[in-house]
Amino acid sequence: DTAVSQTPKYLVTQMGNDKSIKCEQNLGHDTMYWYKQDSKKFLKIMFSYNNKELIINETVPNRFSPKSPDKAHLNLHINSLELGDSAVYFCASSTRTGGYEQYFGPGTRLTVT
């Protein structure tokens, strides 16, 4: 009965490769997000999707491309990986009502060598 799930949990790859991270939520939420947490544990928004529509695209290199096939899924594809992309990537989803508190997935630790 996992609420927000991500795959893979760990991803080790070489510079220049292309990789994808998948996210799924079964909470019935209409908004999903990608956050990046760097080595200093600073958590920063990358993208936000509301009902499959891109709402937020912060200053993120265009090597990063989110894709939302439906409300329950938000995937992140990264082209031409660089060393600086190494981080933990969290997917999250939020409620439609109330405080819009966000529920986070377990994270994907990406290591680029």
Next chain:
Amino acid sequence: GQNIDQPTEMTATEGAIVQINCTYQTSGFNGLFWYQQHAGEAPTFLSYNVLDGLEEKGRFSSFLSRSKGYSYLLLKELQMKDSASYLCAVRDPRDTGRRALTFGSGTRLQVQP
């Protein structure tokens, strides 16, 4: 822009009370959140304040003063499992459709026996 400040580290004793402060400067205000993050895990939602005052939830309470741009998280009857990072976050004020959170750098709390 938005700026959020919180202490980097705090230490407290099991059974005691600890207060973690957060100050913020934002161009608007649309709600403040506290999240707990254990090492290697996802952030989990603790509390939400949008109006001034104290919100109590079991051993955890959160306070907000919008005029002062100030919030605190109060943890009572500390337990060893409360050792974690505590993240203060504000919701993007630009419009209600933008529900992303801007996080502070987090306060790492160490509970000692």
